[in-house]
Amino acid sequence: MNRAADHVALQFDDAGQQAQAATLGMWAFLATEVLFFGPLFAAYLATRLHHPDAWAEASGHTDVLLGTIETVVLLTSSLTVALALRAGQLGRPRRSAALLGATVALGLAFLVLHGFEYLHEWQEGLVPVLRFGYDGPHAHGVELFYYLYYIMTGLHAVHVLVGIGVLGTMAVLAWRGRVGCGYDTPLELAGLYWHLVDIVWIFLYPMFYLVGRA
Amino acid sequence: MTERHVPPLRHYLLVWAGLVLLALTTAGSAYVPMGAFNTVVNFAIAAAKALLVMAFFMHLRQADALRRIFAGAGFFWLALLLGLMLTDLLVR
16 A cells, blocks of 8 residues: 655655645646637637627537537546545545546547547538538638637547546556555546546537527 | 545535536527527536536635635636637627
């Protein structure tokens, strides 16, 4: 069983201070992630204000059922990763590993479902630059919608993939008892990253799937 | 300091249930004709979900002020970016 006291670096008074520094550092990184996605949200805002009719029309061609399922999948994955950290805090590394495995599975499910969406949109000719065959008075605005859709959900999917890698590594470490048994900082930081990825999707979902549905 | 107090399982499950409920609500409300108010509702629900995740899953509820400031900094900047953009875009 790893004890927090075994891992204290030279510059810290104790394990608690080290853990707090680690968490603050992670939150600083998450702030840079907001900086990363932020300008895309700004681009969305500006473009949507300029093309309100096209926006509703374009959103109608997204798969709202798949999008909703993906949202619930990611929300559940946030639960499992939070419970994985809790299991670690309770000194149950194997249970933590299982919950991390569940989180990875849900993340993969999200990517697979999203892949199906991309496939359907490819077949319907809704991929700007590569395969865009949409016609009509609002075609230009629709194309802009899908530019943003692919860039924002694509960037998000890359983050999900990275998160899967990190959480998968955590799962292996937890299974071997290297983490999740008195030393939970890596678990906590990985969890924070995953929750932010979930939060980004929480906003992407209504932005792309729920415009002008009524 | 990582929290010594471990929240009960019930709390996590309740938060998750609330999140799923909000997700289904936002999906359903999208089909109710409310004009521009649909967007307001969707954004408000999304913000509520994000706050639930941040407060309970990311443990900000038990965190000290410094951690909350770090957590809020990025979003505060984003609010400035989007807010100041709107002051321009909405009056063109």
